[in-house]
Amino acid sequence: MKVLVVGGSGFLGRELVRQSAAAGHDVAASFLSRPPDTDGADWMLLDVRRSTDVVAVVDAVRPDVVINAAYRQPDWEITADGAAHVALATAAIGARLVHVSSDAVFSGAAIHYDETCVPDPITPYGAAKAAAETAIRAVCPQAVLARTSLIIGDGGSAHETFIHALAAGRREGVLFTDEVRCPVHVTDLAAALLELGGSDRRGVHHVAGADAVSRYELGVLVARRDGVDAAALPAGRRPDAGPPRPLDVRLDCTATRRVLRARLRGAREFLARRQAAGWTAS
Ligand SMILES: NC(=O)c1ccc[n+]([C@@H]2O[C@H](COP(=O)([O-])OP(=O)(O)OC[C@H]3O[C@@H](n4cnc5c(N)ncnc54)[C@H](OP(=O)(O)O)[C@@H]3O)[C@@H](O)[C@H]2O)c1
Known part of the structure; x- marks a missing residue:
C-alpha cells in the first residue's frame, strides 16, 4: 500500500510514518516547519493552505491512502480550509482518505458521544474541526473521519x-x-488509523482510549x-x-471497536x- 501522511512531522504523524514503514508500506510524508528526523519515508514540504501545492503533492505521490494529521489548533485556514484542500486532491485521484478529527467537535453537554452524534462545538478549534468534517463529507464521501481524544x-x-x-x-x-x-496512546491510534486506511470503512469512527x-x-x-x-x-x-x-x-x-483489530487501551x-x-x- 502506498501511504501519504500529511502532517507526518507531528506527534501522531511520526508514529504513522514509523508504523507504515515497519509494515512494509511505501510511505511519503509531509512537513511544514519541522524538517523530519525519521527515516522510512519520502519527505516533502507542504503547506495545506495552498490548494495547488496539495494537488501537486498528491498527484506526484499517487497514494492509495492519504492520512491527514495536519492542523494548528487556533488556525482556521489550516485546520478547516487545509483539510478541505486535502480532501479535494485525494478525491481527484480516487484515493482513500483518513482524516484525523477531534472530540473538540462536541460541547460536552451530552457527556457521552457515539458516532451518530452531530457536532455542537463551542470553541474556535472545535468549530474548525467540525467544518473540516462537513467539507470532507461533501467532497470525499468515502473518507473515514476518525475522531480521537488526547494523544x-x-x-x-x-x-x-x-x-x-x-x-x-x-x-x-x-x-x-x-x-x-478519553486519552489514547499514540501507537494504538496510529495502528487503528492505518487499519481503517486499509479497509473499506467510510464515515465517522470514534478512535479514543477506553x-x-x-x-x-x-x-x-x-x-x-x-x-x-x-x-x-x-x-x-x-x-x-x-x-x-x-x-x-x-x-x-463501541461501534468502531467492533470493526477494528487494533486495541484502544x-x-x-x-x-x-x-x-x-x-x-x-x-
Ligand atoms: N494532540 C492531541 O491531543 C489531539 C487530540 C485530538 C485530536 N487531535 C488531532 O490529531 C491530529 C494530529 O495531532 P498532533 O498532536 O500529532 O499534532 P502536531 O504534533 O501539532 O502536528 C501537527 C502537524 O501538522 C503540520 N502542519 C501544521 N500546519 C500545517 C500547514 N499549514 N500545512 C501542512 N502541515 C501543517 C505540522 O507540521 P510541522 O510540525 O512540520 O510544522 C505537523 O506535522 C490533528 O488533526 C489534531 O486535530 C490531536
Whole structure:
C-alpha cells in the first residue's frame, strides 16, 4: 500500500510514518516547519493552505491512502480550509482518505458521544474541526473521519511535557479535575488509523482510549509512571479559569471497536507504573 501522511512531522504523524514503514508500506510524508528526523519515508514540504501545492503533492505521490494529521489548533485556514484542500486532491485521484478529527467537535453537554452524534462545538478549534468534517463529507464521501481524544505517548506528547513542566514548577497552571477526556496512546491510534486506511470503512469512527479520566488524573498517572512527585501537581476546576471549553467529553467507541483489530487501551492501562524490569504494566 502506498501511504501519504500529511502532517507526518507531528506527534501522531511520526508514529504513522514509523508504523507504515515497519509494515512494509511505501510511505511519503509531509512537513511544514519541522524538517523530519525519521527515516522510512519520502519527505516533502507542504503547506495545506495552498490548494495547488496539495494537488501537486498528491498527484506526484499517487497514494492509495492519504492520512491527514495536519492542523494548528487556533488556525482556521489550516485546520478547516487545509483539510478541505486535502480532501479535494485525494478525491481527484480516487484515493482513500483518513482524516484525523477531534472530540473538540462536541460541547460536552451530552457527556457521552457515539458516532451518530452531530457536532455542537463551542470553541474556535472545535468549530474548525467540525467544518473540516462537513467539507470532507461533501467532497470525499468515502473518507473515514476518525475522531480521537488526547494523544499520549511514552513521554513525547505535548500533554506529558506540560505535566512534567507543571510538576517541576517550570510552567504555571493547573490540571483540571472536572475536564474529562478519553486519552489514547499514540501507537494504538496510529495502528487503528492505518487499519481503517486499509479497509473499506467510510464515515465517522470514534478512535479514543477506553478510560474516561480528568486532566488531573491523567497528570497523576503520567507522574507515577515517570517517577515524578504527583503531589507537586496543582489541581483546579475549569470554570475558574479562561474562556469556556468543553468540560466532560467521552467518545463512545463501541461501534468502531467492533470493526477494528487494533486495541484502544485506556489511560489507566497504558500509563500503569513502570516496573523495575522495564515497562511491564502493573
Ligand atoms: N494532540 C492531541 O491531543 C489531539 C487530540 C485530538 C485530536 N487531535 C488531532 O490529531 C491530529 C494530529 O495531532 P498532533 O498532536 O500529532 O499534532 P502536531 O504534533 O501539532 O502536528 C501537527 C502537524 O501538522 C503540520 N502542519 C501544521 N500546519 C500545517 C500547514 N499549514 N500545512 C501542512 N502541515 C501543517 C505540522 O507540521 P510541522 O510540525 O512540520 O510544522 C505537523 O506535522 C490533528 O488533526 C489534531 O486535530 C490531536
